[in-house]
Amino acid sequence: MPDVYTTIATADAAVVAPLVETLGAGLPNLTFMTGDAQALPLPPGSVDVAVFHTVLCHVDDPELALAEAMRVLRPGGHVAIFDGDYTTVSVATSAADPLQACAEAAVGFLVHDRWLARRLPALLGAAGFEWIRVRGHNYLDAPSASGYLLALIDRGTDALLAGGRIGPEVAQALRAEAQRRSDAGEFFGHIAYVSAIAQKAGAGH
Structure with a gap:
């Protein structure tokens, strides 16, 4: 091989x-x-499959990344993408839940384009890919957190603290509340994900 x-x-x-x-x-x-x-750092037509796993949302120019995938794929090769629909991130259990502000801050800090997943079919088509298939997936943390969304709350709390929007005492209280909910079986966290598979034309496919 x-x-x-x-x-x-x-x-x-x-x-x-x-x-x-x-x-x-x-x-x-x-x-x-x-x-x-x-x-x-690959020559043209040298790859059978290009995979972007939670990458494109962090890239400044996803169009260029997809153009690079098209360049290095052989005719008939496939691109596979899995990314978050970060507009759907929620850890709120009521209106104006303070933990939601942490999640929003984390997304703002970590994600370049929170809307990218919703534009994947158009981006793939514009890059020249064919046979585009898109599916939706859900990630749910409830009633206790497995770690990912607690980590997101933690990163968001750091961002709020670093930006001067909250003080150390509030930051500590937010982290404690997230952990308390998880320990008490009262935690809820959700994010939707999108997967896409597409093909480069050629090779009889």
Whole structure:
């Protein structure tokens, strides 16, 4: 089998690289690389499948990233995308729930385009992809949190604190309330995700 190349778009490649090297140990046909999704270090037509897993929402220019995927894919190759519809993030259990402000702050800090998932079919079509299929998925944390949405609340609390919108005492109280709800079986957290698969024309497909 030919080498399989995985390109990881990350701001902290030093952290990710050792992990993927460990995961790929013992697989001689698997090669890990780090790179920029908007300028892939791969030749044209060299890839069978390009995967963007929760990547495009963090990229400044998703159109360029998809153009790069089109460039490196062989004719008949596929692109697979999985990303959050970050407009749907909710941890609120009532109107004006203060934890929702934490979730919103986290999304604002971490996500470049919270609407991207809703534009995936149009973006793929504009990039020249065909046979576009889109599906929806839900992630639910209730009645106790498994970690992801608690972490999101924590990151949002950090962002609010760093921006001067809350003080240390309020930040501590928000974190404590999120943990209390989880421990008491009163936590609710939800986000919708979108997956898309599309194909580059050619090779009789």
